[in-house]
Amino acid sequence: MNELGRIFREAWISGVFKHYPGEPKPGYITPWEQTPQWEREAATAVCEQVRAFIEVTGGNTAQLTREQRGRFVAICWIGQIYKHIPEPKPSYVADWGGLPAWQRETDADIFDHIEQITKASAPTTP
Secondary structure: OHHHHHHHHHHHHHHHHHHOOOOOOHHHHOOHHHOOHHHHHHHHHHHHHHHHHHHHOOOHHHHOOHHHHHHHHHHHHHHHHHHHOOOOOHHHHOOHHHOOHHHHHHHHHHHHHHHHHHHHHOOOOO
16 A cells, blocks of 8 residues: 555655756655655555546546646545645645646646556456
C-alpha cells in the first residue's frame, strides 16, 4: 500500500519541480519518508482511486482531456483533505478554477503517471 502512496508523492514532487514558478515551498517537496502520516494515507487513497477509475473504465481514460484528468486527482485529494483535516483552510479545498496553474498541471501529471504505471502492470489478455 505504501508503494501507491509513494507513486503519488513522487509524481507530485516531479510535477512541482516541473511546473512551480520559482523555488517550491519545502513542504511541497518533502520526501516520502518525512511526509506526515495523514498525507501518506491521503496520497495512497488518491492513487488507489485513480487506479480504480482507470481499471473500471477498461483503460479508456486516455480519451479524457488533460483538464478532466487533473480535475479527477484534485477532487479525490479534496475528499482526503476533508477526511483528515476537520476545518481545512479554503485554499486546501479550492475547486479546480481556484487552483494555481502549476497545481492544475501537476495534478494532470499525477494522473498520467499513475495511468502509465497501471497500464504497464495490467495483465495482458491473450
